[in-house]
Amino acid sequence: MQRAPGMSLIRKVPGSSLWRDKTTLTRLFLAWSCVLLVTYISYTYSPKYRRNRVELGQGQAPRELGQGRVMVGKRSVLRAPVIHNVGESEAVLSRHIAHRSFTSHEAQGSNWSSGKPDEATVDELNPSPQAKTSGSLLNISEGREPTSVSATGRKQQQEWGARSVYGNLMGALWRRLGLNGSRETRGKLSQAWPSPADLWDGDVTDTLLPPKQGGKTARQTQRIEPKHPAELRKKNRHWTIEYAGQFSPALFSPPKGEYPFQRFPKAIIIGVGKCGTRALIEFLKMSPYIVAANSELHFFDLDVNFEKGHDWYRSQMPLSYSNQITIEKTPMYFWSPRAVEEIYKLNRTIRLIVIVRDPVTRVISQAVRLQGTQSDIRNVYLSRDQGDPRVNNGSRTVDWGIYVKYLRMWLSRFSLSQIHIVESSDLKKHPVQELQKLEKFLGVPPTLTAGNVFLNRTSGLYCMVPFFPPQVTCLPPGKNKVHPQLPPRDQKLLYDFYQEHNERLFSLLHRRFPWQPAH
Ligand SMILES: Nc1ncnc2c1ncn2[C@@H]1O[C@H](COP(=O)(O)OS(=O)(=O)O)[C@@H](OP(=O)(O)O)[C@H]1O
Structure with a gap:
């Protein structure tokens, strides 16, 4: 079509004057883009x-x-x-x-x-x-x-x-x-x-x-x-993060765009030693929502570690995402007054897990590890200074079985609702129920089921079947030592000794445990 002389090159658009002229629109757009660009640069790179x-x-x-x-x-x-x-x-x-x-x-x-x-x-x-x-x-x-x-x-x-x-x-x-x-x-x-x-x-x-x-x-x-x-596994690091991407998304997925890092524990298995603390932490680690330090850190109970400072403590923790919780287990904390104070200072709302066991069996378990033979074992818990043998209440091994005494120490700082008590034989016999209670206590999504445990009929203990890698994993046999048969008189002495303390524990917890001599 022939354009008439003097006719503008710009096509006239009917309606608002702003839209009438394409050049104005382009200029406006460019100016706005410049403003945005400058703003963005100043916003992002402003030294202040x-x-x-x-x-x-x-x-x-x-x-x-x-x-x-x-x-x-x-x-x-x-x-x-x-x-x-x-x-x-x-x-x-x-x-x-x-x-x-x-x-x-x-x-x-x-x-x-x-x-x-x-x-x-x-x-x-x-x-x-x-x-x-x-x-x-x-x-x-x-x-x-x-x-x-x-x-x-x-x-x-x-x-x-x-x-x-x-x-x-x-x-x-x-x-x-x-x-x-x-x-x-x-x-x-x-x-x-x-x-x-x-x-x-x-x-x-x-x-x-x-x-x-x-x-x-x-x-x-x-x-x-x-x-x-x-290669990473060789380094003996916990695999939850390593395989975080391998879990079915229905089970667990890290928060989008988030990278993990090391955090202080939100829950600690504080004891009791020789009651199944290792089994407990290994079972718990199967939950994709729980990551755990690999070894006992002894941070709050040992000067040599405590002096390294909190940064060191945190650096011992595995990486975790914000939807996971970090746990640690050091059974010695249960008996350490300093652990009570320092853990309280670190996080007064921390959750504490305590696994207890018949104190007589516990004392024997510890004695077996200390001494190795039955004759020596008796020296651990018996005192034969004067006359008839009696329970050596000066022995630390014996004293550590007076759970009520140490639990009261923890209760001076923490409330009972912050402390979850597991009974060792319950964990041995019904691990899934105990783990599910713990998931609830820790506030993590329930993931552990009967599919995560496998009864090893030879040892009589349950082994783990993690989600990933889904292989049956059992604790080393050394974790389940055969106890020597105690002479009936020693057995009676020990049960009599602990009875009063156990009763005080039961009334403190409003819960009884079936701790009595095997017939
Ligand atoms: N699944 C399960 N449930 C409960 N208890 C279990 C379980 N597996 C092992 N054990 C027993 O735990 C005892 C070792 O306890 P700890 O792991 O706490 O020992 S330690 O303090 O870490 O050295 C150790 O006791 P003893 O064999 O009597 O020494 C184990 O038999």
Whole structure:
């Protein structure tokens, strides 16, 4: 069609004047894009923002949140040491974490977000008296939004208010457009950075603070070769994380986009030694929601370990996701007054698991391990100083069977509802029922069923059938020693000795156990 001279090249669009001219529309679009781009760059790379921003990364401990901006879920709302508390009544930053300062430089080198940093931080708590009274802390209890902010916190909020609102708006916009920085980075990193299984290697916290390379963090450029699960298994690490991806999604799946890291235990098997603590923890570990330290850590009872500090303690824990709970077992804690105090200081809402056994059988079990022969065994529990033999109540092995005495010590700090008692023969005979009760007590989804145990008719003990790898796994035979037949007189002496203490225990627990001599 011939265009008349002077006719505009722009096609006239009927209706609003804004839409009439395509050029105006293009200009507007370009200008808006520029604004968005500049905003995005300033939002993401602003030195002030980055300096103050601490996101918790894969396996990374919130070493010093006090000066950082903490990501709570998708929001980066507060800059004070905010811990979003899940399950605990208090959320405060411990001195032992704070003393290892986390510089802004380090923070920048690790500013990629774990899926749920708010939950991830929960375990890092150690309410020290100092931390509790310091005015800059914000306590958030379970499921609640921040309600009170200290003077410092408020000032920081004011200072940050505009940025937060603005940041949140922009963040929401970018997310909607699928351009969200951290999510995008997360997506890329999940391909380039090690899978959870790879993290078994070495000290997780340190490997996750890689040196800078050419302005980019090593994290963004370095590729760690995946390791074959068999190779990882050789390292004797717990496989729950290693195989986390192998569980049927109906059974367990790690929270999306989240990377695991080491957390303080949320539950501890504190005892009682020689009552089946190893069997108990091994059974519990079958739940994909429970991860456990591999060995007895003896952190709270032994000076040599306690002096290594809480960082060391946490570094002994396996990696976990926020929907898993970490447990540890050290039977010596049951008899340790310091363990009571220190565990209370670490987490006063921790769950404690105690497995008890007929104290006479327990004493023999320990004596067998100490001495090995029947004649020697008698020296462990009998005193023949004057006249007739009697139970040696000065012996630690004997004393440790007075459960009520030690349980009262724990009850001076913890409530009975925090302590779950398992009776050893119940675990031996009905492991599934006991495990299901424990899953309930620990608040993890019920997954363990009769399919997870297998009766070994030779030993008379149940073995484990984990979900993955689904192989029958039994405890080493050394864990089930044959006890020598006790002379009836010794047996009577021991039962008489413990009877009074057992009765006190039963009335404390409102529960009786069938502990009596075998006929
Ligand atoms: N499934 C199951 N249920 C309950 N008890 C079991 C189970 N398997 C082993 N055992 C018995 O546990 C005893 C060892 O206890 P611990 O594992 O607590 O010992 S230790 O304190 O860790 O050394 C040890 O007792 P003794 O054989 O009498 O020494 C085991 O027989």
